[in-house]
Amino acid sequence: MTKNLANTAQTPENPIYHFFNELGIMEQLVTTRLERVLPGGLTKAQFGVLNHMVRLGREESPAELASAFQVSRPTMTNTVKKLQAKGFVEVIANPDDGRGKIVLITPAGVAVRAEALEALTPLFAEIGTALGIDVFEQAVPLLAKVRTYLDENR
16 A cells, blocks of 8 residues: 555655655764864865866866755855865866856865875774665665656756
8 A cells, every 4th residue: 555645745754754854864964974084174065076076077167066066156166265275176267258267176186085085984984884885785776766866857
């Protein structure tokens, strides 16, 4: 028998609500643990930008980064300025649009991202030991499916 979710859409009994509530709580807990070990005074948001740039291997405008992270342009501009002040990114004029800007990751940015991943290794090992890797192997496909849906339906 399928549950009628229409009657529970606004209540904690709804499994979709519960799922996203759990994700929100985990996000807060992870952010705190991450920021304790991130090098170079990085915040989770700053690490996210560096990680994004290294993973994709391309330069992007602040507007493209804001869109990718689903934050406002002023918020992303602030994050980029902080990364620039630390020497982790460089902002240059867009050669195709004189008014636009392009964000480039610097060698120092690539290095601090690698250092950050190394600093996270003990945290990941601790969690993996406590919960077992199989929990994550099972969860990742489900989370990827939800993420894909949400990304395609922004």
